[in-house]
Amino acid sequence: MLTNWLLLLCLLSSFEYFVIRDEKVLDATVPSGETGSNSLFLQLVSTFVDEAEQIGDPVFVNFEGVNSSDTPVSNCLKAGDQNGDNKFFIGPTRDASSLKAKDCITPLSDWVENIYPGGLDSFLNLLDTRALEHCMVDGELYTIPIYRTNLLVLYNLDVLSSIFGRELMEEDIPTDFTELTDLIGYLQERRTGKVMDIGGERYDWVYEHMVEQAGGNILNSNGRPVLNSPAGMDVANALSELFRTDGVNITNSWRGCLNRFTQQESPIIITSSSAFDFLQQKSDFEWIARPLPGISSMPARASFANKGTADVYGVYLSKGMSWEMKEDALRLIEFLLIPENQDKLTGHGYLSVASGAVEHYQKMEMHPMLDIALDELETATGGFSVAEQQDLRACIRKMIDDLHAGKAVSSTVRLYQEKAERIVE
Helix, strand or coil: CCEEEEECCCCCCCHHHHHHHHCCEEEEEEECCCCCCCCHHHHHHHHHHHHHHHCCCCCEEEEEEECCCCHHHHHHHHHHHHCCCCEEEEEEHHHHHHHHHCCCECCCHHHHHHHCCCHHHHHHCCECHHHHCCCEECCEECCEEEEEEEEEEEEEHHHHHHHHCCCCCHHHCCCCHHHHHHHHHHHHCCCCCCCEEEECCCCHHHHHHHHHHCCCCCECCCCCECCCCHHHHHHHHHHHHHHHCCCEEEECCHHHHHHHHHCCCCCEEEEEHHHHHHHHHHCCCCEEEEECCCCCCCHHHHHHCCCCEEEEEEEEEECCCCHHHHHHHHHHHHHHHCHHHHHHHHHCCCECCECCHHHHHHCCCCCHHHHHHHHHHCCCECCCCCCCHHHHHHHHHHHHHHHHCCCCHHHHHHHHHHHHHHHCC
16 A cells, blocks of 8 residues: 655645645655655654754655555556656666656766766766666666665564474475575475465566576677577576475465464575565564575586675656756665665665675674675676566566466477567567
């Protein structure tokens, strides 16, 4: 359910004043694990508006928290250039190409160059170059990164220990995908209901992450999809083996996946580091996080082990936003990027995009889940990005669905390779 919050930075003493200020409302939509009053993003925006009021330069922000990371992007794509004048939303930076193609977002380079002291280059120097990978389209900045996440496997130690009949040890935790499959099969024979959840409307990310771990890519050097590459075929076979255990449930929402974990229905889930905040609030059992294990049967590509992908989330502004509103938007972006707030975001599982962030946080005492997530950022790539991003991702999800349904690997991959080639022409 969507949660709407109108944050007013000043007292509206007259109807006339309200009308003038109402034209300056910044509509901010942000995906997060918590969308109610516990939302970290709501708290940060509330602090921003309070501080803006104190300095006598108020801004209105209409905050909308959503569970799905796809919601803001999907809404923008559906509305196109009718998206609205004052939309400020956070979504995956690799959707920039498709949003630009739909002509529903505004370019940011000239705006930052003219507003930010020191210009565009000075501003971009604040950010990790890896976080900027998909922010530029055709040489123009279209989104500004705010945080990033990566994939992790979570294990409910209480449930697993009860099934094993003893305390779980580190050697019981899978270190490669074959061991994970064997564990799911073992648990499924001894437990009613599915053992593992792969969660979220972006579950194609799991396939992509594994392909990158295996030394492959979704696209070749010419930007063409290669689901049938050696790495792609190995991953499809590995997933097929996992699904044959009949112990895996695919949940079409991150929240549904997390609910099943915190309610102890699924003792193992694949989710992202941004689930940390939700887990800290909702779980009353012992759990651990580990990297998604790679495929073990790939000695020729062993140097790519644990590479994977990280999803970067950035701010987009709708086309048609006035210069005055852009100034207010940049103030909010700068606020979210100051070290204190990047610390808060990282501490809640929304990992920092600041230059030198990984090295900075590795020197600090962090929750073990966050330590693992930060370590993975050192080698993670930003994944693929094309103008047909949503359609290609949907194609990959359908391929995973067919593998989950027990269809043959070779014919399934061949079918969706052909579909992918028609999507990205």
